[in-house]
Amino acid sequence: xxxxxxxxxxxxxxxxxxxxxxxxxxxxxxxxxxxHASANLLILRHDGGEWYNAFCHFMGTYVIVKVLExxxxxxxxxxxxxxxxxxxxxxxxxxxxxxxxxxxxxxxGSKLQMWTGILIFACLIMHFTDFYFVKIGWVxxxxxxxxxxxxxxxxxxxxxVSFAEQRGELSAKGNWIANLTADDKAVLQEAGVEVxxxxxxxxxxxxxxxxxxxxxxxxxxxxxxxxxxxxxxxFQTFGLYNYKYxxxxxxxxxxxxxxxxxxxTTVVLLVYxxx
Amino acid sequence: xxxxxxxxxxxxxxxxxxFETYKIENISPDCSFLEMLDILNEQLITGSxxxxxLLTPHSPISHPVCFDNDCxxxxxxxxxxxxxxxxxxxxxxxxxxxLHMRKFKDGDxxxxxxxxxxxxxxxxxxxxxxxxxxxxxxxGGYISTTTGGVPDxxxxxxxxxxxxxxxxxxxxxxxxxxxxACKNASAMLxxxxxxxxxxxxxxxxxxxxxxxxxxxxxxxxxGFGSCTNTYACEAECPKLIKRQNIxxxxxxxxxxxxxxxxx
Numbered sequence: 001x002x003x004x005x006x007x008x009x010x011x012x013x014x015x016x017x018x019x020x021x022x023x024x025x026x027x028x029x030x031x032x033x034x035x036h037a038s039a040n041l042l043i044l045r046h047d048g049g050e051w052y053n054a055f056c057h058f059m060g061t062y063v064i065v066k067v068l069e070x071x072x073x074x075x076x077x078x079x080x081x082x083x084x085x086x087x088x089x090x091x092x093x094x095x096x097x098x099x100x101x102x103x104x105x106x107x108x109g110s111k112l113q114m115w116t117g118i119l120i121f122a123c124l125i126m127h128f129t130d131f132y133f134v135k136i137g138w139v140x141x142x143x144x145x146x147x148x149x150x151x152x153x154x155x156x157x158x159x160x161v162s163f164a165e166q167r168g169e170l171s172a173k174g175n176w177i178a179n180l181t182a183d184d185k186a187v188l189q190e191a192g193v194e195v196x197x198x199x200x201x202x203x204x205x206x207x208x209x210x211x212x213x214x215x216x217x218x219x220x221x222x223x224x225x226x227x228x229x230x231x232x233x234x235f236q237t238f239g240l241y242n243y244k245y246x247x248x249x250x251x252x253x254x255x256x257x258x259x260x261x262x263x264x265t266t267v268v269l270l271v272y273x274x275x
Numbered sequence: 276x277x278x279x280x281x282x283x284x285x286x287x288x289x290x291x292x293x294f295e296t297y298k299i300e301n302i303s304p305d306c307s308f309l310e311m312l313d314i315l316n317e318q319l320i321t322g323s324x325x326x327x328x329l330l331t332p333h334s335p336i337s338h339p340v341c342f343d344n345d346c347x348x349x350x351x352x353x354x355x356x357x358x359x360x361x362x363x364x365x366x367x368x369x370x371x372x373x374l375h376m377r378k379f380k381d382g383d384x385x386x387x388x389x390x391x392x393x394x395x396x397x398x399x400x401x402x403x404x405x406x407x408x409x410x411x412x413x414x415g416g417y418i419s420t421t422t423g424g425v426p427d428x429x430x431x432x433x434x435x436x437x438x439x440x441x442x443x444x445x446x447x448x449x450x451x452x453x454x455x456a457c458k459n460a461s462a463m464l465x466x467x468x469x470x471x472x473x474x475x476x477x478x479x480x481x482x483x484x485x486x487x488x489x490x491x492x493x494x495x496x497x498g499f500g501s502c503t504n505t506y507a508c509e510a511e512c513p514k515l516i517k518r519q520n521i522x523x524x525x526x527x528x529x530x531x532x533x534x535x536x537x538x
Contacts, residue, residue, distance in 0.1 A: 014491055015461075015501030016528050086501060090459035093393050093500030099281075099294065100386045102507065103360035104456050105367075110505040111458075233504040236518065239526025243440060243519050 016237075018086050023237035025079035026230050032072055033227075034256070037263035040203075044270055047172035049200025053144055054175065056199045060135065080121055087114055109229040116226040123219040130206050134197045142205065143185040144168065144178035144198035153193060160191030169201075207271035216268045220261045227257040276302045276376055280315065281386045284336045285397050288404075292397065294386075295336065304377035308364060309344050309354060311376055316340055341400040347372040349513060352448030355455065356401055357388040362452035362511045370450060370513045390451050392460035393498040407497045408449050408465060415482075415489035416469045422478045437475045444472035446514040453508035453516075459500030464508035466490050467520035470527055487527035 042052040059065050109116070134141030145164050154161050167184045168177035178198040180188070185195045206212050231253035235241045241249055277300045285292030299318070302311050316339035345353035354371040358364035364374040379385065389397050394407040433441075447468035454462050470487050473479030479486075502521055509518045 014528075015495050016491055016525055017532075019501055020525075020529070090461075090500035090503070093460040093498055094391050094458075095393055096391055098357060098360070098388055098391055099283075100357075100360040100388070102456070102458065103365075104362075104507040105510045106505045106507050110503070113504075229504070236504055236522050237502075237525055239522050239524075239529055241519060241522040243436070243517075246519060 015086075018082055019237045022079060022082045022086065023234045025075045025082070027234050028075050029072075029079060030227065030231065030234075030256070030260075033223075033260050037260050040264060040267045043200060043203050043267050044275075048169055048176070049144070049178045049198060050171040050173050050175060052200040052203075053171065053178060053196075053198060057146070057196060060196065076124075080117060083114065083117055107229060109225040110233075112225055113229050113233075116222050119222045120219070120226055123215075123222065126215060127219070130212070131197075131199060131202065134199075134202060140182035142178070142198040142201040143180040143182070143188075143195045144176045144201075145180070145188065145193055145195055147175055147177055149194060150177065157191050157193065160188055160193050163191075164188055164193065203267075204271055207268050210272075213268055213272045217265055220265050223264075224257055224261045227260065228253065231256055276304055276379070276381045278302065278311075278376075278379065278382070279384045281384065282340055282401070283388045283397075284340070284400055285389075286336060286399065288396055288398055302376050304375070306376045307347070307372060308356070308358070308374040308376065309342070309347060309372050312340060312342060336400075341398075341402045343402050344372060349373045350448060352450035355390055355403070355405075355450045355452060357390060357455055359386055362390070362455040363450075363513055367510075368513055368515050370448075370452075373513075390455040392451075392454050394460065394462070395451060395454060403451070405449070405451050407499070408451065408462070410497060411462065411466060411490050411493045412469065414493035415486040416473070418473060418479055419482060431477050433476060440519075441472045441475035444468040444475070444516060444520050447472075447512075447516055448514060450513060452511045452513060454499065456507040456511035457500065457503060458505065458507065459503045461502050461508070462494050462499040463502040463521045463524065464512060464516060464518070466494050467522075467524035468516050470524045471520045474523065474527055484527050484531035487524055488531035491524070491528055 039052075039055055042055060045051050129139055131141075133139040145168070147170070150161050150164055164177050164180070164184070167180055169179040170177055176198075179201040180195070180198065188195050207216075232241065232249055235245075235249045277298070280297045280299055281294045282297065283292055284295045297315060297319075299311065299315050302314065306314070319337075319339050343353045343355060345351040347354070349370040349372060352370070355362065356364070356371045358371070358374070363369055363371045365378055366374055387401065389395075389401045390403045390405075392403075395403040395405055398404050445468075447465060449465060451465070453464035454460050457463075470483070470490060473486065474483035506518050508521075509516065
């Protein structure tokens with residue numbers, strides 16, 4: 001069939017393209033969320049942060065992960081930015097609204113997607129303040145040193161090594177001296193010892209504070225609403241939500257949403273109750 | 276039954292509209308919604324239905340209330356009113372003409388508005404211009420060769436599920452309730468239904484991806500919004516057309532994007 005419509009040749013972003021982009025970025029972020037939730041389960045091990053800190057060390061030092069980290073932040077910003085752009089352009093499709101509010105029977109989460117998205121974005125600032133900003137040095141937290149690295153400095157900096165051993169807690173297998181304070185970090189850094197954030201003790205300390213626990217529970221309720229709608233919407237946007245698999249996608253969506261949110265909240269609650 | 280009606284009145288496309296309030300009495304519960312509006316119009320013509328001056332600060336419009344209607348049996352797609360926050364009123368799987376007054380309570384306030392969308396401008400009162408749908412169909416909602424008369428049954432093998440799904444999609448009457456219900460005023464369910472009922476059958480498969488591309492481009496050009504994935508369209512469709520049609524439209528559109536329509 002010959003294309004004779006001039007608008008077909010114009011380079012423009014169609015409504016579906018934007019949706020596909022938002023969906024693809026959403027899928028990427030959902031996978032990251034599952035990965036993050038799985039990793040958080042390591043906090044429940046009573047090993048002085050041996051496993052969890054080893055994981056954080058890997059995540060903080062491996063070059064491919066660092067590149068992916070930039071991609072993750074870009075995806076987050078693009079996902080939010082595109083969704084806001086879509087919302088603004090969609091408003092233009094109905095310049096005059098209805099007098100009576102809409103009463104159509106739709107899922108609550110689907111109507112609130114934009115607002116839950118904004119809330120998640122706001123809550124992420126709290127999450128970053130608690131954890132990520134510690135990594136980049138904007139906020140004070142808990143710190144650790146690698147025992148192997150520390151032992152290499154024993155000949156040149158015996159006082160610093162001794163200081164670290166006295167101030168910190170040795171992990172189960174003895175790979176980390178952790179639970180160091182910001183003041184300890186300053187002393188050790190002055191002596192040339194490489195210090196990393198200790199997210200294990202950081203998390204355990206944060207999750208023992210009631211208002212933080214409540215804030216995280218509210219956060220993951222909002223995340224639940226966002227994922228509950230978003231999961232199936234991704235399949236819908238990619239054209240995979242057909243008559244044959246729609247039920248399976250809905251069930252999978254429920255499992256994924258509940259799974260991710262429960263993994264995160266279980267860790268927070270178990271730490272709060274000292275388990 | 277007695278009702279207080281708040282009806283959107285607008286002299287013409289460029290005029291500023293407003294709500295006018297009318298009291299209507301002694302309406303039978305078995306009366307259809309459009310018959311109730313007919314009774315109101317008769318009373319407006321004879322001057323027996325007064326406006327409530329407290330609720331109608333504007334100078335009242337004297338002509339009867341204009342609203343679209345034709346078959347009055349739910350098959351033509353002409354009628355379409357936004358009643359108390361729902362397209363076609365408070366019932367599922369019906370058009371406005373199939374809505375009966377027994378669905379309301381005696382003494383109810385009923386707010387009646389036209390479809391609201393940039394692509395559906397108000398012509399007068401409750402009548403909107405839905406020719407945007409015709410333009411979308413003209414952009415690609417057809418098979419561009421003559422496929423002949425009705426073939427004998429099973430001459431062309433069509434799987435049962437494909438025939439059923441195509442038939443369901445083909446039941447779209449183009450009333451515009453999907454656009455009216457969608458918070459983005461998106462026409463994705465309409466376009467999805469029109470793309471699917473052709474794409475699922477052998478005669479329409481050849482041009483399926485190209486058709487999707489052209490119809491979506493036209494939909495965007497006419498000012499409809501993008502899909503919200505809230506499925507208010509599915510909830511309000513009088514023919515109960517499913518969201519799976521939107522998904523299939525997306526699939527066809529992605530196929531077009533990947534160049535499958537060029538084969």
